[in-house]
Amino acid sequence: MALLEVKDLKVRVEEREILHGLTLTVNEGEVHAIMGPNGSGKSTLSHVIAGKPGYEVTDGQILFKGEDLLEMDPDERAAKGVFLAFQYPVEIPGVATMTFLRTALNAQRKARGESEYSTPDFLKKVREVSKSLNIPQDMLKRGVNVGFSGGEKKRNEVLQMALFEPSLCILDEMDSGLDIDALRIAADGVNALRSPGRAMVVITHYQRLLNYIVPDFVHVMSRGRVVKSGAKDLALELEASGYTQFEDA
Amino acid sequence: MPAVQETVDRVKRIDVDQYRYGFETLIDSEKAPKGLSEEIVKFISQKKNEPAWMLQWRLEAYRRWLTMTEPTWARVDYPKIDFQDLYYYAAPKPKKAVSSLDEIDPEILKTYEKLGIPLREVAMLEGVEPKVGEEDPARRKIAVDAVFDSVSVATTFKAELKKAGVIFMPISEAIREHPELVQKYLGSVVPTSDNFYATLNSAVFSDGSFVYVPPGVRCPMELSTYFRINERNTGQFERTLIIADKGSYVSYLEGCTAPQRDENQLHAAVVELVAHDDAEIKYSTVQNWYPGNSEGKGGIYNFVTKRGDCRGANSKISWTQVETGSAITWKYPSCILRGDNSRGEFYSIAISNGFQQVDSGTKMIHLGKNTSSRIISKGIAAGKSQNTYRGLVTAHRKATGARNFTACDSLLIGDKCGAHTVPYIEAKNSSATFEHEATTSKISEDVLFYCIQRGLSQEEAVGLVVNGFVKDVLQQLPMEFAVEAQKLISISLEGSVG
Numbered sequence: 134m135a136l137l138e139v140k141d142l143k144v145r146v147e148e149r150e151i152l153h154g155l156t157l158t159v160n161e162g163e164v165h166a167i168m169g170p171n172g173s174g175k176s177t178l179s180h181v182i183a184g185k186p187g188y189e190v191t192d193g194q195i196l197f198k199g200e201d202l203l204e205m206d207p208d209e210r211a212a213k214g215v216f217l218a219f220q221y222p223v224e225i226p227g228v229a230t231m232t233f234l235r236t237a238l239n240a241q242r243k244a245r246g247e248s249e250y251s252t253p254d255f256l257k258k259v260r261e262v263s264k265s266l267n268i269p270q271d272m273l274k275r276g277v278n279v280g281f282s283g284g285e286k287k288r289n290e291v292l293q294m295a296l297f298e299p300s301l302c303i304l305d306e307m308d309s310g311l312d313i314d315a316l317r318i319a320a321d322g323v324n325a326l327r328s329p330g331r332a333m334v335v336i337t338h339y340q341r342l343l344n345y346i347v348p349d350f351v352h353v354m355s356r357g358r359v360v361k362s363g364a365k366d367l368a369l370e371l372e373a374s375g376y377t378q379f380e381d382a
Numbered sequence: 383m384p385a386v387q388e389t390v391d392r393v394k395r396i397d398v399d400q401y402r403y404g405f406e407t408l409i410d411s412e413k414a415p416k417g418l419s420e421e422i423v424k425f426i427s428q429k430k431n432e433p434a435w436m437l438q439w440r441l442e443a444y445r446r447w448l449t450m451t452e453p454t455w456a457r458v459d460y461p462k463i464d465f466q467d468l469y470y471y472a473a474p475k476p477k478k479a480v481s482s483l484d485e486i487d488p489e490i491l492k493t494y495e496k497l498g499i500p501l502r503e504v505a506m507l508e509g510v511e512p513k514v515g516e517e518d519p520a521r522r523k524i525a526v527d528a529v530f531d532s533v534s535v536a537t538t539f540k541a542e543l544k545k546a547g548v549i550f551m552p553i554s555e556a557i558r559e560h561p562e563l564v565q566k567y568l569g570s571v572v573p574t575s576d577n578f579y580a581t582l583n584s585a586v587f588s589d590g591s592f593v594y595v596p597p598g599v600r601c602p603m604e605l606s607t608y609f610r611i612n613e614r615n616t617g618q619f620e621r622t623l624i625i626a627d628k629g630s631y632v633s634y635l636e637g638c639t640a641p642q643r644d645e646n647q648l649h650a651a652v653v654e655l656v657a658h659d660d661a662e663i664k665y666s667t668v669q670n671w672y673p674g675n676s677e678g679k680g681g682i683y684n685f686v687t688k689r690g691d692c693r694g695a696n697s698k699i700s701w702t703q704v705e706t707g708s709a710i711t712w713k714y715p716s717c718i719l720r721g722d723n724s725r726g727e728f729y730s731i732a733i734s735n736g737f738q739q740v741d742s743g744t745k746m747i748h749l750g751k752n753t754s755s756r757i758i759s760k761g762i763a764a765g766k767s768q769n770t771y772r773g774l775v776t777a778h779r780k781a782t783g784a785r786n787f788t789a790c791d792s793l794l795i796g797d798k799c800g801a802h803t804v805p806y807i808e809a810k811n812s813s814a815t816f817e818h819e820a821t822t823s824k825i826s827e828d829v830l831f832y833c834i835q836r837g838l839s840q841e842e843a844v845g846l847v848v849n850g851f852v853k854d855v856l857q858q859l860p861m862e863f864a865v866e867a868q869k870l871i872s873i874s875l876e877g878s879v880g
Contacts, residue, residue: 207835208835225829227850227851227853236838237833238837
């Protein structure tokens with residue numbers, strides 16, 4: 134059974150159809166890159182999988198571990214193992230990052246019927262993970278993403294990914310707003326999380342990110358559909374020839 | 383319907399029945415007839431065995447009140463109150479005796495559980511009577527360790543306070559036992575002629591607390607703890623008077639995070655604080671009165687006058703309030719900064735949901751030299767509620783070097799509520815420095831979705847964001863109440879989204 138199966142998905146936003154029948158299958162352990170020009174529907178796909186309000190699915194299906202994902206509330210999807218690393222992580226003033234992490238992790242565990250972490254166990258776990266990602270402890274005391282640099286915000290996303298241990302990670306334009314060093318640090322963090330039980334969907338406009346997170350498969354999206362799929366070399370081809378060849382496809 | 387409202391509704395129904403029962407059997411001795419007249423004022427005074435001067439004081443207030451009209455400037459809307467259709471005196475009604483927690487409505491217990499109030503205390507708040515002969519040593523030990531619970535602990539507090547010289551008693555007792563102090567200070571901050579509701583309160587106040595801290599004494603405990611046990615049945619016209627003599631300190635918390643039920647619709651309390659030279663009073667309020675049902679029916683009208691007088695040099699008065707209840711709130715805890723170098727603070731969280739209307743804020747009146755004040759107000763409006771901050775900062779001609787900092791932030795949840803900020807700023811001398819900052823924001827869908835994507839439910843997400851928003855004020859609350867207040871905030875916003 135595939136981890137994620139998107140079948141002939143049609144999605145509207147305010148009367149305008151954005152996805153016109155998209156199909157994608159992701160198995161455990163695989164890393165898929167989704168590339169495409171602006172407005173091709175890449176971010177819409179990531180939002181619909183995560184359950185962001187404002188999108189109307191008019192046709193098609195999304196199965197996650199064989200279950201109908203579209204029937205689940207977004208927090209339920211999170212607890213089942215769907216994680217979206219946001220292109221623009223939001224700031225939450227007054228809520229310490231540490232508090233946020235613990236509240237979220239325990240909410241997920243509770244939803245799965247697991248026991249909540251005790252404070253010492255939680256602290257130990259966060260310290261381990263943040264150390265491996267080179268995240269200083271004082272960053273965890275600050276408000277969630279408040280005053281964080283672009284790189285810190287993305288590292289905070291990776292930290293959460295590492296902490297929540299999801300089975301599907303969707304990385305939405307992870308490279309936007311990052312300089313090359315910040316990108317490398319974040320990508321290293323993501324690579325460390327690659328595992329046979331976990332799949333990743335990496336959404337990006339540029340091939341650059343895929344030098345750091347090397348995918349198993351590359352899909353090209355244009356006008357709300359996957360128009361071409363292939364191995365990692367496809368990304369390099371695209372870099373050379375651009376997206377225009379698909380514009381009229 | 384949000385769980386908390388359901389609970390409160392249910393509780394209210396229960397209470398109304400008890401009330402009727404009490405009315406039928408105890409009509410002559412325990413309750414004055416409806417309406418207000420000199421006879422009723424005399425009746426109240428007599429019931430309380432008050433000295434003649436007190437009765438005179440009340441009657442003067444009553445006569446004054448007859449000449450006054452209700453204020454209409456607040457941004458609140460309610461049907462006209464018929465003051466002759468209210469009861470002005472009812473002895474605290476005996477609660478139905480309950481012998482164990484099992485007999486208490488599980489819905490109520492659930493609310494307590496959400497608030498994290500220990501069961502021992504629930505038993506006390508709900509009036510569970512200890513079984514005779516069951517005063518086991520374990521129970522006593524818990525009582526002593528846990529601070530809350532049981533009359534004997536209250537007595538321990540009393541002894542300790544007495545040792546420190548602190549007077550802390552119902553104001554009705556203080557009128558008899560310490561008339562010289564009461565006569566000197568009562569009405570010295572909020573005069574009987576102050577405003578319509580304060581004057582009404584002066585005529586008919588039922589009871590309240592009296593605190594006197596002698597010179598140089600630091601009150602050995604938060605007076606909240608004792609108060610919480612003691613003040614369950616205070617009537618609708620509370621009167622509180624706190625005096626901190628030279629160089630003393632006292633911290634006082636009124637109210638309770640547990641849902642408060644009361645069949646009295648009109649509440650008009652008066653609180654007066656007096657801080658002498660180098661003294662400090664910290665006054666915190668957690669108010670969770672019945673807010674009315676989901677259609678906006680019922681609920682408490684809370685018309686309160688609270689004022690602190692920094693009478694001495696270097697004195698300090700700090701108000702902290704968490705207001706989540708009441709259908710209508712009309713409340714402006716204020717500071718008169720009379721002494722040189724005195725300092726006033728106001729920290730407020732006002733949450734409105736459903737059809738609640740809040741018009742609240744503060745007044746900082748700078749009279750002395752080099753006085754300073756600080757106002758941090760956080761208003762949160764949800765549902766179809768209206769939430770107004772109204773504040774006055776003024777510096778007298780002689781108040782050279784006066785300083786104020788004000789920050790008013792409003793947060794809107796949903797698109798059917800309103801937040802309003804009405805600041806009045808007056809500087810009558812050129813050396814005053816007043817700063818005012820105000821923001822209004824809407825709780826962002828993107829922020830909520832971010833939290834929900836991380837596994838929080840919609841309501842948990844709102845609670846988290848709001849608690850972040852009010853953090854600066856929560857930090858001002860006494861430690862043990864900050865946690866409860868935080869939970870209360872989440873509960874009062876239940877059902878505010880989606």
